[in-house]
Amino acid sequence: MHVAVLMGGWSAEREVSLTSGAGVADALERKGYRVTRIDMGRDVAARLAEAAPDVVFNALHGTPGEDGSVQGMMDLMGLKYTHSGMVTSVIAIDKVLTKQALVPYGIPMPGGLIVKSETLYQRDPLERPYVLKPVNEGSSVGVAIVTSEGNYGNPIGRDVNGPWQEFDELLAEPFIRGRELTVAVLDDRALGVTELQPKSGFYDYDAKYTDGLTTHICPAQIPEDISDAMMGYALKAHRVLGCKGASRSDFRWDDQKGVEGIFLLEINTQPGMTPLSLVPEQAKHAGISYDDLVDRIVREAL
Template sequence: MTLRVTILMGGWGAERAVSLVSAQGIIAACQTLGHHVTPLDMGETPADGTTLAARLTATTPDVIFNALHGTPGEDGVVQGLLDLLRIPYTHSGVTASAIAIDKQLTKAVLAPHGVRAPAGRIIESAGLHHADPLPRPYVLKPFNEGSSVGVAIVTDHSNHGSPIGRDVAGPWQHYATLLAETYIAGRELTVTVLGSGEKARALCVTELRPVSGFYDYDAKYTDGLTIHICPADIPASIAAAACEMSLTAHRVLGCRGVSRSDYRWDESRDDAGLYFIEINTQPGMTPLSLVPEQAKALGIDYPTLVQLLLDDALEAAHVRP
């Protein structure tokens, strides 16, 4: 069935560039599928809701493909507007988005359901220049950004200073508050969950091995800086535990369409060393992104993946165009 699909992309958040790359693949896939496509860039500066609502409704969509990453497209803001406009859209709704964008809140919600995560707390960035918030090594990052934006690992051997110097480059120069977490040594794993409710299923586990350093923004989006091992060469028990935790997170939070959960695994501790780090409700759809890669490993090509997300959006809205 031919659909009128509006691709919502860009935005003014830190992940604008990633969104625009994701959108290009989605546009091409929708055209391959025979849909009528209208790209809509939210722009580089904040827009008022009335203007955005008028631009959206003018495209007369059957469904919105939300290709935004980070704020304001992954935190529930755009989702609330689309709900008010009664336009079906892909990915998670308001509540799941608002919770999942907050890394510390997500951990608190999932902890009673057996999802193990590193200890951490929200801190004032200014306090870092007086004392460490946690024993070193520890991780500092914005609590509401994705794509490893603004992540710093503070160790005894790093050049951050002790305490961290005010003039040292880091996220404390850009964010008034940060999430401080215990650093988990080991391997980087990720799991995609596709579908909604009882139809949701974990696809597989990918291990990410950066050529140098850690899996930061550059390592994610620069070809050749990270080796993807899909499926990961890990014990079956670890793969099963990661998939189970990812499904739990997806369902408890009420995620829709697709999500991707990230983990650190300290293999010296076997199953007890697997830690949930965060969940992404708007995971990337770029040529280097992990969701299309895992889908392909299971025989789901890119256009089919896009169609599955469109179908899920329409089913969630009980729309039959």
């Protein structure tokens, strides 16, 4: 069986994707697959056609590998590939479309509104504290928490570094106090709940991918009804959006409000597969080795 592992690309998450892809490729070789490693460039279609694999393991993160673009290309080429298809990917990468798809099914998500970055230099779109984030980036790329202490100025300073300098529009959401938790779904089964405790600040890109900056508690030490509710929401989100392979749903939980304090922040259709990644960690706790996890994702794609 010949598997092409697609990794790298040119998104802000390139380095993470390369690490995920290398781990996946090594695992597939240990499982006896023939593997072609492809660091995605603009010639990706030609390279995939030349490789002619039985299936593509999509280890890309961010755009265009996670937003439906690469999925649509592979659909047109008649290639089988891992993880979610084009329509699911288009919706899940967009935080506004995800809210529109999931909230009607009873999945709680924070309210929010799209703001022009220019307007932030005149006034706050919401009462502080609030969160600003790009509409279609993953891994907490470009996320800023604007607090009442005015950590970016009050109003936000035009010359202060932040996502307002990189993106014309941002999603503003109320800040939800409490705890950061995540749930992986594999083969239509929620694997468990992990709590993430950054040693400083919040669970941003550096905290996710730098060893030692975040403590993972797996399984999370939370009440059973909270755990059950989160796993239920994650599984429902996976099904409503039509996710395939593995997905990971990220939550905030205000532990002063019980089940009513649970909010789904986003769903990741191509979660990381690095040594620090959460899906392999939850799979291991569920008795599934890294190599078996990769193998199962490939077999579902076939």
